[in-house]
Amino acid sequence: MTKSSLKERFYYPEDRVIEKPFNWAQLIRLLTYLKPYLKTLIPKAAAAMLASTAVRLIVPIIIGVYAFDNAIAKENYSLLYWLVGVTAFLYALSFVSNWYRIKTTNQLGQYVIHDLRESLFNHVQFLSHRFFDSRSAGSILVRIINDVNSMQDLFTNGVINTLMDMVTLVGIFVILFVLSPPLAIAVLLIIPLMFFISTKLRRKIRRAWQNVRMKMSKLNSHLNESIQGIRVTQSFTQEKGNMEYFKGVNVENFLAWKEASRKNAMFRPFVDLSNAAGSAILIWFGAYLINSGSIEIGTFISFSFYLGMFWGPISRLGQVYNQLLVAMASSERIFEFLDEKPSVPDKKNAVSMEKIRGTIDFDHVEFSYDESRKALKGINLHVPAGETLALVGHTGSGKTTIASLVSRFYDVTSGAVSFDGVDVRDINLRELRSSVGTVIQETYIFSGTIMENIRFGKPDATDQEVVKAAEAIGANSFIEALPHGYQTEVEERGNVLSVGERQLLSFARALLSDPRTLILDEATASIDTETELVIQAALKKLLKGRTSIIIAHRLSTIRDADHIVVLNEGEIVEQGSHDQLMKMRGKYFDLVLSQYNMLDSAS
Numbered sequence: 001m002t003k004s005s006l007k008e009r010f011y012y013p014e015d016r017v018i019e020k021p022f023n024w025a026q027l028i029r030l031l032t033y034l035k036p037y038l039k040t041l042i043p044k045a046a047a048a049m050l051a052s053t054a055v056r057l058i059v060p061i062i063i064g065v066y067a068f069d070n071a072i073a074k075e076n077y078s079l080l081y082w083l084v085g086v087t088a089f090l091y092a093l094s095f096v097s098n099w100y101r102i103k104t105t106n107q108l109g110q111y112v113i114h115d116l117r118e119s120l121f122n123h124v125q126f127l128s129h130r131f132f133d134s135r136s137a138g139s140i141l142v143r144i145i146n147d148v149n150s151m152q153d154l155f156t157n158g159v160i161n162t163l164m165d166m167v168t169l170v171g172i173f174v175i176l177f178v179l180s181p182p183l184a185i186a187v188l189l190i191i192p193l194m195f196f197i198s199t200k201l202r203r204k205i206r207r208a209w210q211n212v213r214m215k216m217s218k219l220n221s222h223l224n225e226s227i228q229g230i231r232v233t234q235s236f237t238q239e240k241g242n243m244e245y246f247k248g249v250n251v252e253n254f255l256a257w258k259e260a261s262r263k264n265a266m267f268r269p270f271v272d273l274s275n276a277a278g279s280a281i282l283i284w285f286g287a288y289l290i291n292s293g294s295i296e297i298g299t300f301i302s303f304s305f306y307l308g309m310f311w312g313p314i315s316r317l318g319q320v321y322n323q324l325l326v327a328m329a330s331s332e333r334i335f336e337f338l339d340e341k342p343s344v345p346d347k348k349n350a351v352s353m354e355k356i357r358g359t360i361d362f363d364h365v366e367f368s369y370d371e372s373r374k375a376l377k378g379i380n381l382h383v384p385a386g387e388t389l390a391l392v393g394h395t396g397s398g399k400t401t402i403a404s405l406v407s408r409f410y411d412v413t414s415g416a417v418s419f420d421g422v423d424v425r426d427i428n429l430r431e432l433r434s435s436v437g438t439v440i441q442e443t444y445i446f447s448g449t450i451m452e453n454i455r456f457g458k459p460d461a462t463d464q465e466v467v468k469a470a471e472a473i474g475a476n477s478f479i480e481a482l483p484h485g486y487q488t489e490v491e492e493r494g495n496v497l498s499v500g501e502r503q504l505l506s507f508a509r510a511l512l513s514d515p516r517t518l519i520l521d522e523a524t525a526s527i528d529t530e531t532e533l534v535i536q537a538a539l540k541k542l543l544k545g546r547t548s549i550i551i552a553h554r555l556s557t558i559r560d561a562d563h564i565v566v567l568n569e570g571e572i573v574e575q576g577s578h579d580q581l582m583k584m585r586g587k588y589f590d591l592v593l594s595q596y597n598m599l600d601s602a603s
């Protein structure tokens, strides 16, 4: 296989953008998430921060100027003991305030992340189908988990620590200038070097590690796919292609790692270099100033303490700036979701569903998912309350689309869908959706017990009600045969249940919710005759007295419907009862015939 065709076969989208330029408006919007804590956690953290910073700033003066110049040099030992006591007390104070600051800032970060994640999740719950059509579940998960997580650092350490570091730096500058302006200017010459290391060099290193992560994620994607799909790979003897591609990504990963470690290795020596340069200036110029009598030895000692305190705040400020750039990218993605408006908005003063009996009408409905082609063309339908309409047609003919318009998962492009003559766009959306029960082809089983899965249809139903619904549908015999009956735990998507059993569960769920209107996308999977009979009986029970639209695949379902509509490429091509349509010998007749032939050849 050539290199380019390998590339086409294995396509893994490059990771998303990790950093974005700084943007004030976005930062301010992010900071509004701190608002609920302005009167609680933030003042506490700020007070603790100020206390510990003050101690850090005062101690070098006590040791240098007071202990050396005033107590030791003048042999005033009572002052020295007193200073030792004061220093011990200040360190104890700093210990407590630091502990309290770290605790409260961590809490603050966690609260903000919690709030942000909750608002994002809640918002996404109400977004329309169009939103989910255009995004993979994975990409939505990444935003709710990874993008929110990547801002944790900013909110945990960023805000309060930035304040602390700024206060520390300003404090040191002021003290140094008060102690000795010429020595202060000389020592501060190393600040630009420190800034260079903490921003430029560190960013280069971080980007190199990000590159490693991207390569690693590509390697993971390929590994995952090749192991999951190993049976298919082996049956098509494509192992060689897999190995070649893996070799390529493995080498890429190795090279990225090599580059990152090379850059990383430069970091520590540069930090040491800047410290050494600072110390050299201090010793050389400090000694000169001491000799010339401009400063005392104590001032020199205080300076050396302060010099050692430069690197921490400068390095952290550089880090916060980098965190901010990462947060810009993540928050842009989060805000994009939060700003997304549902494409089927609820109307103010919408009509309540209460008085609606359930006659459904489609009046010249046209619909397209995207500009390029129409999924439905000129659809006119009338389903009287309590009757069953069956939709049949080839795959892609628009059956599911019609069902989606009834629940108003999408709005029509033109024309109208109405209940008892009231346009669905004028009906309260929640009430509409809860009165239209939908049983989809691919029954979704949530992780939990069978009991809870059926109860999903009506969260306040009692256990007895759940069992009654299951019995009415005929699902109780298989449920009771399970190891723990109704309390059997089923996994996501219900792997332990057969297709027929899953369908019976979803019928029980729908019966329990007792919707006035039912939409049923019948499963196509072939099931044995016995299960088919159980399902047919369940279906009869479910449809009784409800207006229903059935996307029918089985002949038995189609035959019993009051009205049958045959769709082809988004248009109604035939309609009538089963007998009428059979007499016409048109599309419906062909569909029925082909199904008989299929069943015949299968038996």
Ligand SMILES: Nc1ncnc2c1ncn2[C@@H]1O[C@H](COP(=O)(O)OP(=O)(O)OP(=O)(O)O)[C@@H](O)[C@H]1O
Pocket (backbone or CB within 6 Å): 133, 369, 370, 375, 393, 394, 395, 396, 397, 398, 399, 400, 401, 402
């Ligand atoms: N979410 C979507 N976005 C874009 N196009 C879509 C979407 N869903 C369906 N389509 C397109 O709309 C047309 C009608 O699809 P629909 O799902 O209604 O067909 P169907 O008759 O229910 O098919 P099947 O029997 O296979 O379920 C198809 O051409 C399909 O490709």
